[in-house]
Amino acid sequence: MTPRQRRITWVVAILAGVGLAALVAVKAFDNNLLYFFDPSQVQAGLAPKGKSFRIGGMVTKGSVMRAPGSLEVRFVVTDFAHSVPVRYTGLLPDLFREGQGVIAHGRLQNGEFMADEVLAKHDEKYMPPEVAQSLKASAPALVTPYAPSRDTP
């Protein structure tokens, strides 16, 4: 091979590699973008049907219910304008509490959100940014601009 041919081979190989990587990335991207909706958006029918998404808000006080001894738990997530019932089977995170912010991942089924993952962050003062923003509109008094800094490095 002449140096020129060799260079062209390299360029073609690299372009092919980059193209392939881009293709894979776009494909993986499409399947794994998780949208976030607040209860008002869900009730307005904006959330996708039959596809996973994330919902966030506050756990309504007094809404957490479970049959004694059962791993299945039901609670209501609210943004103080609308609310969505959530059902989840499994261990709840340590910081899951009524009146606290949560994010749940799952899909909508007959008006109920079937969660396969529930996240509550480490800090009792912390509110997930999405939740804070969606609450700013409906319940501004609950949202402080930011809590005192407390973070893991």
Added chain:
Amino acid sequence: MIPELGTLALVLALLLAAMQAFFGLAGAHWQQAAWMQVARSSVLAVWLAVAASFTALTLSLVQHDFSVAYVAQNSNSALPLLYRVAAVWGAHEGSLLLWALMLASWALLVALFSRGLPADFRARVLGVLGLISVGFLSFTLLTSNPFARLIPAALEGADLNPILQDPALAIHPPMLYMGYVGTAVAFAFAVAAMLSGQLDTAWARWTRPWTLAAWVCLTLGIALGSWWAYYELGWGGWWFWDPVENASFMPWLVTTALIHSLAVTEKRGLFKQWTVLLAIFAFSLSLLGTFLVRSGVLVSVHAFAADPSRGLFVLALLIFFIVGALTLYAFRASSLQSEGGFAVVSRESFLLLNNALLVAAAGLILVGTLWPLVMDALKLGKISVGPPYFNVVFLVPTVPLVLLMSVGMHASWKRGHLNLYAKRLTLIAVLSVLGALLIALAAYHRPGLPLTLLGFSAGLLAIGSSLIDPWAQWRRGQALPQAVLGRAIAHLGIGLLVMGITGVASYTVERDVSLAVGESAEIAGYRFTFQGTQPVEGPNYHAIEGRFQVHEGERTLPDLTTQKRTYRVQQNPMTQAGIAVAWNRDLFVALGEDLGGSKWSMRLQYKPLVRYLWIGALVMALGGLIALSDRRYRRQTVIP
């Protein structure tokens, strides 16, 4: 008094760092030997000032000075001494101070161990490091002074976040920061090379040990973080593709690429422009990581509510250094021509592929990490990119990477023939495939995921291939050069890591169950019997401890205990998992909550080969350390 001295020391450090930057860069530019000497001396002064400031904060924490806001927010009189010291870097302000100390320490090391460097080159390196110090010290002073007073003083502290009250926290952040900040040294070397126009094999030889040292720290820091997450907050997960994890992983990938590209620049004088670019990228990604963590723009387990002005400041620093370095690069890159060529099958080609794949992986992770920000900024909706994306885009480049690595390690420079090793490599490859089949079918009785067999084969191949050189030398009774031995061990670590990831990803069994006392549940042939709970008192928490009897078939294993802790001050519950470690698996029990009806929820997990993840990372770091001790880095000859 002590906090004011701390602030004073910080201001002093800022002024001294400015001196270091000015006299270093200007002294080299105008060839003023005296100025360059000033720059060099101010490095020690900066270090002393930052260390004094750091000591002041440590003392304030140790002595419970709750009139300091940082202490009041992150400590408590019941907090054990170890965690009071660790609280220095437990929150934003203090961790910036740690950043500054690490940077000053690297600069000091460069000043001490660079007698072999030409004076003007060294002055430029120290000048650039000084400039970075100025940026971070002013960031600390202007937006996040850890010594800010709280008036009136608090009577009692709000305590350190319970999740951080763990021995691994004492070493994870310093290690990680040491690595993060270490990329600044490679960056400073690259900028100095562009300024002086000297970018030759000698430059690569000077840069290599520093890059390697940063890489070792980064490797250990990430591994510690993963281990900590595993037993402390992850409920048994070891990697979450969390933005902050990605923020530490991207610099690691690029630094790994840099180490390899530097090898080519040193040995063959090739890839010069690329090497410089990688050094810039590695540091930029470290800064980006700092920005992501500190600005709170991303949803992450690490980023809590943060001050937007801080984010802006780091963003400004980020833009200054990246744009500055890239502008310099645009003007100077053409003078950094590489000469010579290489055959298609040569070590250079393999290293080129290594770089392309590592950078591709880092790039794809970067896209996934930043995409939510872009979407949000464009008002296209709030999204997050799920772990499946990262799994796919990470595996696509890394699977070929590990396979190529096993072969490429034995390729010779410049012209390609693998004849010498072809036979041995083929044999090892065949044995690896057989070994993988054996592990999957005999030990775990099922092929697992589509990639399981490939993963085990690649891991075994990497291990076998790494051992070729040490084994051959040992047979001949010769000593290996440290660099070659280190390389073999580091690559062996990759093999172990791949085995661990494959095992734990393919054969993990996880079950959430609800058990009453005396009831049992079985996973993967292990029977867990719930023995009940009892209260336990800790120094600053009380806990409920669940006890489990574990049986493997007929054999009784030691009991496992797991705690649900409630820290007295913050009242946050925390789960302390019970983990039984064996050479081939972990058993993991985490206590959930009282479900009523005398039942408790709990998560049982069987994690095969999970330890090899961290062992692999440790072995990689060990390989790096051994390579670092190679004699040729210690040669103190002055290169004119």
